[in-house]
Structures are given as C-alpha cells and as structure tokens.
Amino acid sequence: MQKHPEEILKNLTIEEKIGMIHGAQLFSTAPVPRLNIPPLVMSDGPMGVRQEFAPDSWQPTGGSDDYVTYLPCNSALAATWNRELAFTLGSVLGEEARGRGKDVILAPGINIKRSPLCGRNFEYFSEDPYLTKELAAPLIRGIQQWDVAACVKHFAANNQETERLWVDVEIEEEALRDIYLPAFRYAIEKGGAYTIMGAYNKVYGEHCCQSSFLLKKILRDEWGYDGVAISDWGGVHDTKLAAESQLDIEMSVTNDFDDYFLAEPLKEKIKSGEISEEVIDEKVLRILKLMVKLHMLGGERKSGSYNTPGHRQKALDVARQSVVLLKNEGQPLPLKKEKLKKILVIGENADRIHSNGGGSAEIKALYEITPLMGLKTHLGGNVQVDYAKGYCREEQPETGSTNWQETSLEHGGGSVGTAGAESIGLARKRQQLREEAVRLAGEYETVIYVGGLDHGQDCEGNDRPDMKLPYGQDQLLRELLGANPETIVVLMGGSPVEMGSWISKAKSLVWCWYAGMEGGSALAEVLLGETNPSGKLPETFYKTHKDCSAHALGEFPGGKTVAYKEGKYVGYRYNDKFQVEPEFCFGHGLSYTSFACRDMAWDKEKNQIRCFLKNTGNRYGGETLQLYRREENGELFQELAGFEKIFLEPGEEQEVKFQLESSPGKPCKYCIGTSSRKIYLGLAQ
Numbered sequence: 001m002q003k004h005p006e007e008i009l010k011n012l013t014i015e016e017k018i019g020m021i022h023g024a025q026l027f028s029t030a031p032v033p034r035l036n037i038p039p040l041v042m043s044d045g046p047m048g049v050r051q052e053f054a055p056d057s058w059q060p061t062g063g064s065d066d067y068v069t070y071l072p073c074n075s076a077l078a079a080t081w082n083r084e085l086a087f088t089l090g091s092v093l094g095e096e097a098r099g100r101g102k103d104v105i106l107a108p109g110i111n112i113k114r115s116p117l118c119g120r121n122f123e124y125f126s127e128d129p130y131l132t133k134e135l136a137a138p139l140i141r142g143i144q145q146w147d148v149a150a151c152v153k154h155f156a157a158n159n160q161e162t163e164r165l166w167v168d169v170e171i172e173e174e175a176l177r178d179i180y181l182p183a184f185r186y187a188i189e190k191g192g193a194y195t196i197m198g199a200y201n202k203v204y205g206e207h208c209c210q211s212s213f214l215l216k217k218i219l220r221d222e223w224g225y226d227g228v229a230i231s232d233w234g235g236v237h238d239t240k241l242a243a244e245s246q247l248d249i250e251m252s253v254t255n256d257f258d259d260y261f262l263a264e265p266l267k268e269k270i271k272s273g274e275i276s277e278e279v280i281d282e283k284v285l286r287i288l289k290l291m292v293k294l295h296m297l298g299g300e301r302k303s304g305s306y307n308t309p310g311h312r313q314k315a316l317d318v319a320r321q322s323v324v325l326l327k328n329e330g331q332p333l334p335l336k337k338e339k340l341k342k343i344l345v346i347g348e349n350a351d352r353i354h355s356n357g358g359g360s361a362e363i364k365a366l367y368e369i370t371p372l373m374g375l376k377t378h379l380g381g382n383v384q385v386d387y388a389k390g391y392c393r394e395e396q397p398e399t400g401s402t403n404w405q406e407t408s409l410e411h412g413g414g415s416v417g418t419a420g421a422e423s424i425g426l427a428r429k430r431q432q433l434r435e436e437a438v439r440l441a442g443e444y445e446t447v448i449y450v451g452g453l454d455h456g457q458d459c460e461g462n463d464r465p466d467m468k469l470p471y472g473q474d475q476l477l478r479e480l481l482g483a484n485p486e487t488i489v490v491l492m493g494g495s496p497v498e499m500g501s502w503i504s505k506a507k508s509l510v511w512c513w514y515a516g517m518e519g520g521s522a523l524a525e526v527l528l529g530e531t532n533p534s535g536k537l538p539e540t541f542y543k544t545h546k547d548c549s550a551h552a553l554g555e556f557p558g559g560k561t562v563a564y565k566e567g568k569y570v571g572y573r574y575n576d577k578f579q580v581e582p583e584f585c586f587g588h589g590l591s592y593t594s595f596a597c598r599d600m601a602w603d604k605e606k607n608q609i610r611c612f613l614k615n616t617g618n619r620y621g622g623e624t625l626q627l628y629r630r631e632e633n634g635e636l637f638q639e640l641a642g643f644e645k646i647f648l649e650p651g652e653e654q655e656v657k658f659q660l661e662s663s664p665g666k667p668c669k670y671c672i673g674t675s676s677r678k679i680y681l682g683l684a685q
C-alpha cells in the first residue's frame with residue numbers, strides 16, 4: 001500500500017522538503033530515509049540510458065555494467081512516420097531505464113527544427129508540430145508503462161545552441177502557440193508525460209526554467225499540468241523567480257549542491273518570510289504524487305531489464321523504416337546481391353562509431369554495427385568488400401580529465417562551430433585519401449560511398465556555420481561521381497547538407513540518420529533489397545541554409561536576442577508559400593515498389609477522410625500517405641493534418657482512413673500526397 005502524498009507532506013521538515021526539490025547529486029535528489037522516501041534518480045537520454053557518473057563529478061564510473069541498447073535518434077524515428085514504432089522505441093527506453101534503476105529518463109527532446117544548423121537537431125523529430133506530437137505521444141506512453149517517467153524537453157523555443165544559456169527568443173505569441181508549443185501540450189495531454197524539462201534560453205525576457213509566462217500561465221493555468229517541472233542542468237538563475245514560477249526541481253552541473261538556488265538560499269528566504277513555505281509544499285506534493293505514479297512509495301513496481309535480444313530486434317525494426325531513399329534514377333538500387341563479386345566501400349562514416357558522441361545524448365552502446373560491418377555480415381565471404389577511407393576528420397585534440405558538461409555553463413553555453421583551418425599536413429592527408437579513393441572507384445563496378453555528418457557537427461553546445469559537408473567531401477563526391485558515375489551515395493546526419501555541386505551527377509542517394517546499434521544492418525538490408533525503404537523526410541532538405549525561413553526572414557543565431565521574424569512560416573510552410581524550391585521536400589522518400597491512390601471521400605459526420613491505396617509494383621512495401629489541409633485564402637499554403645503508414649503486398653489494396661482532429665470551421669481543402677508531396681487527390685469542403 002502506498003502512503004498518501006498529503007499525509008507524507010505533513011510529516012516532512014523544511015530541510016527534507018528542500019532536499020527533494022534540488023539536485024543532491026548530479027542526477028538525483030535527496031532521499032528522506034526516515035520516511036522511506038527514495039531519491040528521484042534521473043538519466044539521459046533519448047537514444048538509450050546514459051552511462052553512470054560519479055555522484056558529484058562528471059567522471060564516468062567506467063564499469064562494465066552500463067553498456068546499453070543504442071536506439072535510433074528521434075530524427076530517425078520521425079523518418080519512419082510510424083506511431084507504433086514510436087511506442088516500441090519508447091517501451092525499450094523505458095524498460096532499459098527501469099532496468100538500470102532510473103526513475104526519470106530525460107527524453108524525448110521535442111523541440112521544433114527551426115534551422116538545419118542547430119547542433120541538437122538529431123535529438124529532435126521534425127520541423128512540423130503535427131508530426132512531432134503524433135510520434136512523441138506514443139513514445140512517452142511506451143516509456144511510462146515501465147514505471148519510469150518521461151521528461152519532455154526543452155520547454156520551450158530551444159532551437160539553437162549558440163548562446164543557449166542567455167539568448168532571448170522574440171516571437172509573436174501566435175507563432176509560439178501554433179508551432180513551438182503544440183508538441184509539448186500534446187505530450188502532456190495525450191502522452192501523459194509525468195515530467196517536463198525547462199529550456200536554458202529565455203522567452204520574452206524570462207529564463208524558461210523560471211518563467212512565469214511559460215511555467216505558470218501556460219503550463220499550469222492553461223494546460224492544467226500537475227506533473228513535475230525540472231530545470232535543465234544549470235537553467236535556474238534566481239531563487240525567488242524559480243520558486244514562484246512553479247518549477248519543481250532545480251538540477252545543475254556543479255557539485256555545490258547546497259548552494260543551488262532552490263537549496264540553502266531558498267531555505268533562508270522561507271525562514272525570513274520572503275517566500276511562503278506553501279510554495280515548496282506544492283512542489284513536494286507534485287514530486288510525491290509522481291513517486292506514487294511510479295510505485296516508488298510502495299506497491300509493486302516493474303523491474304525492467306536492459307540489453308535483451310528483443311530490444312536489439314526492436315532497434316533494428318525502427319532503423320529499417322528510418323532509411324530514406326531520396327533518389328534512384330534508373331533504379332540502380334537495390335543491388336543484385338547474387339551478381340556481386342567485389343565491391344568498394346568509400347567514406348569514413350562507413351567505418352565510424354557514432355553512439356559515443358553528441359553531448360548528453362551520448363551512449364555507451366553494447367555494440368554498434370557500422371555500415372561497413374553491416375554490408376560484410378550481409379554479403380558473406382564470397383563477396384570481396386574493399387574499403388577506402390576517402391576523407392578524414394581533423395585530429396581530435398587530446399581529451400583531458402574534464403567532461404564537457406562540467407564547464408557547460410561557461411561562455412553562454414554554446415557557439416557556432418567553425419570549419420577550422422586545414423593544416424598543411426591535414427590537407428595533404430585528405431588529398432592522398434581522395435586521390436586513392438577516386439583511383440580505386442574507377443576500377444570497381446560497384447562503389448558505395450558512405451559520408452555525411454558526425455557528432456563533430458551534430459552536437460550539443462554547437463551549431464553549424466552552414467550546411468556544407470565537412471572534410472572536403474563535396475570535392476571528393478564530385479571526383480568519385482566523375483570516375484564512376486554509378487557510385488551509390490549514402491549520407492548520414494541529423495540535419496540536411498548542401499548537395500548542389502554533385503547531386504545532379506548522382507543516380508542514387510540514400511539518407512540514414514544516427515540509426516542506433518543496428519543502423520548498419522538496416523542500411524545493408526536496404527542497399528541489397530532485403531528491406532524495401534519506406535522512410536520519408538520529417539524535415540525539408542534545403543539547397544542551402546539560406547533557403548530556410550529562420551535565415552531568410554528571421555535571425556539565426558541572433559545575438560543576445562533572436563527574432564523569429566518568420567513567425568509560422570517554419571520549414572515547408574515557408575518554402576510552399578514563397579515557392580522556394582528545396583533539394584528534397586518534407587515528406588519525400590522513394591520505394592522499390594510503386595503505389596496508387598483513388599477515391600478520396602470526406603465523411604463529414606465521422607469527420608474522417610478516406611481513400612484507397614494500392615501497391616501497383618511487384619514488391620512488398622510501405623507507403624505513408626500524408627494528408628494536408630489548405631485553408632481557402634488562409635495565410636499558409638498547406639499544413640500536415642494527418643498521416644497513415646500502410647504496408648501492402650504487390651497488387652494489394654486497402655482503405656485508408658484519416659481521423660481529423662477537429663472540424664476546420666473555415667472553408668478548406670484537403671489533399672493527399674506522398675513522395676515529393678505529389679498530390680494525388682484533393683477535396684474541397
């Protein structure tokens with residue numbers, strides 16, 4: 001039997017209550033042993049449960065017991081457009097978090113991708129609020145079925161890393177509410193997220209972790225949220241503001257735990273009468289209610305487990321559907337496995353491990369199948385797989401004993417990365433690698449290039465200066481495609497890259513993300529036709545970052561303030577309205593089979609749109625039908641209002657139903673589209 005939170009609260013001393021509302025370790029609050037109240041134990045992050053750290057320093061404990069299942073990043077999940085897989089991924093994350101003894105998993109990150117340059121985009125889903133919320137909600141439900149709390153982050157408008165601790169977001173309230181807040185609201189109302197993390201930045205002059213506008217007016221008063229609001233690590237700057245903004249727990253990166261704003265300084269202010277004790281009671285009550293929900297105060301609690309074969313299989317299931325086939329002119333893909341004798345794989349990303357990078361989302365993966373290993377394990381010993389690096393990263397500076405997070409509150413918290421001047425030695429090495437790869441490419445019939453970004457660019461605390469491929473890859477790709485026009489191009493990353501100087505020469509292009517421990521297997525299956533690709537872009541792939549509204553109309557990264565002058569015209573909303581052609585548009589993704597759609601009908605009584613989808617090709621495959629709403633004379637050209645992912649055998653047809661959220665009220669038109677958002681059918685009200 002669990003005790004009643006109100007009863008427990010009455011028995012707590014002020015010191016005990018204070019201990020429960022701030023970090024007493026880097027990832028935990030203080031317990032109250034006298035009353036059997038355990039600490040609240042938290043852990044990052046979105047791609048799996050992070051390694052263990054010492055309680056009061058950022059030194060990893062370095063044991064062999066905190067290797068975990070490495071899951072595809074949220075951008076990869078979003079590319080599946082599959083709500084069931086979101087639940088699946090969440091259930092693995094929740095079960096592993098519980099298996100590792102955690103109470104709160106600091107995930108998912110649901111900020112909107114405002115600019116392709118934001119270093120944490122790989123942790124986020126999409127530029128579109130509808131797609132983000134539809135996937136975040138099942139993911140949260142998946143986590144929380146394991147008696148672990150999800151912590152949706154970072155509330156709100158945390159869309160850049162540059163000056164992330166201080167930058168003040170200037171945005172019209174309507175755009176904030178229509179674009180940047182819906183995923184949080186839905187995560188709470190439909191996903192039932194037990195906890196939420198405030199962002200580092202400011203909105204309307206207030207730091208988000210102590211914002212009366214965000215935390216009090218919107219979160220508590222308007223949305224009626226009674227879950228626990230946790231600060232980002234070091235996101236609090238004032239005792240009174242934080243205490244009265246209805247933030248519940250202050251966490252930070254330093255080990256002077258008693259000096260945290262919601263520790264001794266708060267106790268002093270309560271003792272002097274400046275802040276009422278009721279303010280902490282509300283917080284403690286919410287924390288105790290959370291503990292009841294998680295069965296931490298008695299009753300039977302799920303035990304979880306980690307590194308199970310089932311979890312690895314699920315990581316593979318998600319990875320498979322996340323691969324996006326962007327181009328396949330003349331169908332060079334899939335490769336005919338039975339005809340392959342010898343292939344050449346080029347590119348450092350074919351052989352690079354990504355799990356251990358990216359910032360707080362880093363993972364100590366049990367293993368990670370690279371693309372090279374994926375290809376070798378799928379092809380077996382009868383095919384000769386040769387490898388040429390083609391390019392290389394800068395030499396990494398010697399890592400000292402400090403963890404980056406320890407000093408993460410310095411210098412505004414983040415900056416724009418620079419391409420870095422190439423030393424003569426590095427330039428020479430890159431030239432050698434390039435020349436060798438180009439020479440070899442001409443000698444092989446089948447060449448697969450695997451490049452793109454890594455966590456040198458896709459990284460917390462860092463924004464990219466532009467969308468250019470790093471390490472001289474543009475030149476390498478141009479020369480490779482010149483030497484062997486059949487070269488298959490595979491790129492990975494959490495955000496798009498410029499492709500203009502070589503894309504017209506490439507016949508095929510595959511995009512894979514940081515797709516977890518089985519990412520390399522999934523990629524190999526797609527290249528060899530064992531899996532038919534069904535991923536769709538969850539964001540616009542601009543030709544250059546200048547074609548993105550944050551840069552064209554607004555500011556990025558701004559200075560002390562950043563003006564979101566583009567308002568609601570975020571992502572494809574801008575490109576559609578202002579007819580700015582992207583390289584590949586939101587929702588784009590090809591298949592090895594073909595589909596056709598017919599007989600769109602609007603059942604107004606049920607508020608449902610229906611149509612029939614048929615697989616008209618000769619392979620089993622999945623298609624995501626996307627429903628767009630166009631308001632007549634509306635400001636926006638069109639926005640996503642529904643999607644359904646359907647798998648069909650060749651010749652099979654199925655009725656597809658889209659349940660509309662609410663009646664549009666205004667005259668509007670609905671369209672169903674798929675790859676390249678080619679509109680199949682339209683219907684007026």
Ligand code: BGC
Nearest residue numbers: 044045106153232233360408
């Ligand atoms: C990040 C959060 C993370 C926290 C704890 C911060 O730097 O912004 O996303 O959960 O650290 O590691």
